[in-house]
Amino acid sequence: MGAHRIGRAAAAIGTVALCAVAVVSGCSSSPAREATGTDPAAHPSSPSAPPAGFGDTALWSIPFLSQPKIVKDGFVGVVDSSDASGSHRVQVLDDxxxxxxGVDVPADRDKFAVTSTHNRELLITEDIDDPGSGAPATMTARDTRTGDLVWGPVSTAGCLTGSGLLIDADCSQTAKPAAVAAISATDGHRTDLTGAISESGGYAVTVDGDTARIVTADTGNTAWSTDTLTPPPAAIPGTARFVATAGNAVVVAWTIPTRPEPIQAVYRLSDAEIRWISGSRSPMVVTADSSSGATMITTADLTDDGIAVLFEQYGTRGFTADQFPGADRFALVGGVVYGASDSGVTAIDATSGRVTGTSPSAAPTAVTSNGVALAQSSDGYTAFKVIPHF
Structure with a gap:
């Protein structure tokens, strides 16, 4: 069975296209659009090959212009809007x-973020007060399930940049955007910061030389710093050096007296608890899985320490490179580790350690808790359903 396109009209998705697949109230040009239709299968499309561990039948497809993100039981991404010249739409759909x-935004202000506060998942989008001014002005938060306004518009004097709720005052008009503030998911107020490189779960990471400081976006207070960390066993106190951060993990290198290379430890972003210690002689690379909340640790020399998956709160699982034949590139998506070589991809479930499949196709971009994945295709993204493993 072929895949189905959502709202494909002149290579764009807009009011007419959405009206074709959903029952909407008048299809007006309001900023937030209700869309509660029941027939997403509007236009057939040739499916791409499924990722490893997913069924051959493509479910549906959508022409997202950039990489989509996961929301509860669904996805969000940017599509073209036919409503007005220079307009894009940040579209939320279920799996x-x-x-x-959908939220209509200026085409040059189509960055968005997904975050949670008080057990409510939010979509943060940008807008401008005067469409002719080209000046950044506001951000707005909506419930990802209903589209209901939670807060905003709030003046931010900048645009979303980097990872999480960080603000770039120049709106990426410079070669190297620099974050100058973090945005509170609670009500949208900004906290000015220097050297911020990422934000996750309400905690921003700021870096000054080898030192990282973790700041709460709501208050601007320092939660902890690499200068005050307790060293892991065998490490020399006071020698901490920030290495990297992603999701809920911060990597710190420590000097030890027995060799020139440091040991490396992974700390939980939210409370500085040690999650993993590695004796690898090459720097750790940490990647976050937004679908499961876990993080994956790899090193340049995979024979050093293999691959480790740190689950969202507690628990870890290690893998060795030889479990992924020939693989030299790794991804963690939906709680599954994908090891890619030039000849194909092997998928292993991070919890059970069971091989879930092999495929010539790349790892999926995002996977919902219902087992629906979006995989990049030639003209957007195509959805596939996971093959159950018992």
Whole structure:
């Protein structure tokens, strides 16, 4: 069975296209659009090959312009809007392909973020007060399930940049955007910061030389710093050096007296608890899995320490490179480790350690808790369903 396109119209998705696949109220040009239709299968399309561990039948497809993100039981991404010249739409849909709502934004202000506060998942989008001014002005938060306004518009004097809720005052008009503030998911107020490189779960990481400081975005207070960390066993106190951060993990290198290379430890972003210690002689690379909340640790020399998956709160699982034949590139998506070589991809479930499949196709971009994945295709993204493993 072929895949189905959502709202394909002149290579764009807009009001007419959404009306074709969803029952909407008048299809007006309001900033937030309701979309509660039941037929996402509007236009057939040739499916791409499924990722490892997913069924051959493509479910539906959508022409997202950039990499989509996961929301609860669904996805969000940017599509073209036919409503007005220079307009894009940040579109939320569930994992059956049915649109929930969309937010029309200027084409040069189409960055968005997904975050949670008080057990409520939010979509943060940008806008400008005067469409003719080209000046950044506001951000707005909406419930990802309903599209209901939670806060905003709030003046931010900048645009989203980098990872999480960080603000770039120049709106990426410079070669190297620099974050100058973090945004609170609670009400949208900004906290000015220097050297911020990422934000996750309400905690921003700021870096000054070898020192990292973790700041709460709501208050601007320092939660902890690499200068005050307790060293792991055998490490020399006071020698901590920030290495990297992603998701809920911060990597710190420590000097030890027995060799020139440091040991490396992974700390939980939210409370500085040690999650993993590695004796690898090459720097750690940490990647976050937004679908499962876990993080993956690899090193340049995979024979040193292999691969480790740190689950969202507690628990870890290690893998060795030879479990992924010939692989030299790794990804963690939906709680599955994908090891890629030039000849194909092997997928292993991070919890059970079971091989879930092999495929010539790349790892999926995002996977919902219902087992629906979006995989990049030639003209957007195509959805596939996971093959159950018992």
């Amino acid at each position: 059956t392909g049915t649109p929930r709502f």
